[in-house]
Amino acid sequence: MFALEPEGRLLFAASDARGGLALWVSDGTETGTRMVGDIAPGARSSNPWIISRSGDAVFVGADDGIHGFELWRLSVRLLDDITPPTVKCPADVTAEAVGSLGAPVTYEGASASDDLTPKPTLAYSHAPGSVFPIGKTRVGVVARDGAGNLLLGWMSARRRRASSSRPRGA
Ligand SMILES: [Ca+2]
Numbered sequence: 001m002f003a004l005e006p007e008g009r010l011l012f013a014a015s016d017a018r019g020g021l022a023l024w025v026s027d028g029t030e031t032g033t034r035m036v037g038d039i040a041p042g043a044r045s046s047n048p049w050i051i052s053r054s055g056d057a058v059f060v061g062a063d064d065g066i067h068g069f070e071l072w073r074l075s076v077r078l079l080d081d082i083t084p085p086t087v088k089c090p091a092d093v094t095a096e097a098v099g100s101l102g103a104p105v106t107y108e109g110a111s112a113s114d115d116l117t118p119k120p121t122l123a124y125s126h127a128p129g130s131v132f133p134i135g136k137t138r139v140g141v142v143a144r145d146g147a148g149n150l151l152l153g154w155m156s157a158r159r160r161r162a163s164s165s166r167p168r169g170a
């Protein structure tokens with residue numbers, strides 16, 4: 001256990017079926033007690049070990065299940081951030097194929113904003129400029145803030161056959 005003063009929070013390792021042994025924070029209330037991120041996703045345990053604090057940073061040793069036991073840095077300011085970013089997806093895009101194959105579709109990227117992270121990161125299931133097959137493709141957009149809160153948004157890109165390749169009536 002590790003007391004955060006003057007914030008009046010307690011950091012500790014706890015285990016539940018959903019997150020394995022993970023890092024938790026509590027302000028002493030039920031609603032204020034929750035897992036901090038999930039360093040080792042799913043039920044895998046990250047076995048966190050709280051080392052020290054320096055200013056806004058808390059240093060934690062933890063195993064994400066991929067890279068072994070490593071040092072992680074948490075922002076105390078971001079511990080209170082449980083609100084995911086909002087994401088604004090561009091309008092659906094329709095582009096014309098060249099011939100019968102798919103072709104790159106360029107679209108304006110999404111934008112995200114967050115209550116505490118100035119620039120949330122954005123990741124796409126199909127990046128702008130990817131080759132899309134003919135037909136409608138759903139594009140997932142994930143916005144992530146500095147505290148690891150995620151929001152998934154969707155947009156669509158439709159690639160239709162080039163008009164000159166459409167079969168004409170006999
Ligand atoms: Ca946030």
